[in-house]
Amino acid sequence: xxxxxxxxxxxxxxxxxxxxxxxxxxxxxxxxxxxxxxxxxxxxxxxxxxxxxxxxxxxxxxxxxxxxxxxxxxxxxxxxxxxxxxxxxxxxxxxxxxxxxxxxxxxxxxxxxxxxxxxxxxxxxxxxxxxxxxxxxxxxxxxxxxxxxxxxxxxxxxxxxxxxxxxxxxxxxxxxxxxxxxxxxxxxxxxxxxxxxxxxxxxxxxxxxxxxxxxxxxxxxxxxxxxxxxxxxxxxxxxxxxxxxxxxxxxx
Numbered sequence: 495x496x497x498x499x500x501x502x503x504x505x506x507x508x509x510x511x512x513x514x515x516x517x518x519x520x521x522x523x524x525x526x527x528x529x530x531x532x533x534x535x536x537x538x539x540x541x542x543x544x545x546x547x548x549x550x551x552x553x554x555x556x557x558x559x560x561x562x563x564x565x566x567x568x569x570x571x572x573x574x575x576x577x578x579x580x581x582x583x584x585x586x587x588x589x590x591x592x593x594x595x596x597x598x599x600x601x602x603x604x605x606x607x608x609x610x611x612x613x614x615x616x617x618x619x620x621x622x623x624x625x626x627x628x629x630x631x632x633x634x635x636x637x638x639x640x641x642x643x644x645x646x647x648x649x650x651x652x653x654x655x656x657x658x659x660x661x662x663x664x665x666x667x668x669x670x671x672x673x674x675x676x677x678x679x680x681x682x683x684x685x686x687x688x689x690x691x692x693x694x695x696x697x698x699x700x701x702x703x704x705x706x707x708x709x710x711x712x713x714x715x716x717x718x719x720x721x722x723x724x725x726x727x728x729x730x731x732x733x734x735x736x737x738x739x740x741x742x743x744x745x746x
Contacts, residue, residue: 518563534677535690536702537715538555546712563700572674578613588624589629605629606679607629607630615639632654635647654669680696684714685717692720696725701742727743
C-alpha cells in the first residue's frame with residue numbers, strides 16, 4: 495500500500511470458517527457480562543519469532559492491517575496496559591480519540607487511559623501530564639521506587655503502589671477492577687507479558703505474525719526471568735491481510 499493509498503486493509507477469514515465479511519469489532523469483541531478483568535494481550539512477531547525489528551521497535555513488523563487491528567482493540571478496551579520499557583521505546587503518549595470509535599466507546603470516555611508498570615518511574619512527562627482528566631494515566635509502581643518520583647507522579651497521574659520490590663500482577667488487576675476497568679488490553683512488552691502469563695492472568699492472546707525474518711537478536715514475545723510455565727490456548731480465529739496472519743487465542 496502506498497503512503498497516499500487510503501483504501502482500508504482487506505481481511506480474509508481463514509479459520510474457523512473460510513471466507514465471509516470480517517468486521518473487526520465483532521470478531522474481537524470482549525465477552526459479555528464479565529465479573530472480573532479480562533486480560534487481552536496484543537503482540538506482533540516476525541515469521542521467525544522475533545518481537546521487534548532492527549531498530550528495537552515493532553514498527554518494522556507492523557503494517558496498515560496490523561495498525562487497523564490495534565486501533566480496534568484500543569477502541570474496545572477500557573484500559574491499555576504496558577510496561578515502562580515498551581512505553582519508552584515505542585514512544586507512548588495518552589491515546590488520541592478517533593471518530594471511528596464513537597460507537598465502540600458509547601457510554602465510556604472517548605479514549606482508554608494508559609496504565610504503565612514501572613519500578614523506577616522513568617517515564618516521559620507527557621504520558622502523565624497530557625492525559626485528559628476522564629482518562630487519567632494510571633501508574634503502577636513499587637514501595638522501593640524513588641520517593642521524589644513517586645510524589646511527582648502522584649500529582650499528575652493515578653499512582654498505585656502494587657508491590658514491594660516488584661509490581662504484582664494480582665495487585666494490578668485488583669486496582670483495575672476497583673476502577674471498573676474490566677476490558678484490559680496489554681501491549682507488552684515481552685517482560686510484562688511473561689509476568690502476567692506466569693501469574694495465569696492472560697485470558698486472550700491476539701498475535702500478528704508479520705511476513706518478515708529478523709534473525710536471532712530479537713527476543714520472543716515473552717522474555718525475562720518469570721518462572722517457566724505452560725498454558726494451553728484455543729484458537730478462536732485466524733485472519734489474513736497483506737501477507738500477515740492475525741490469530742486470536744483464548745485460554746483453554
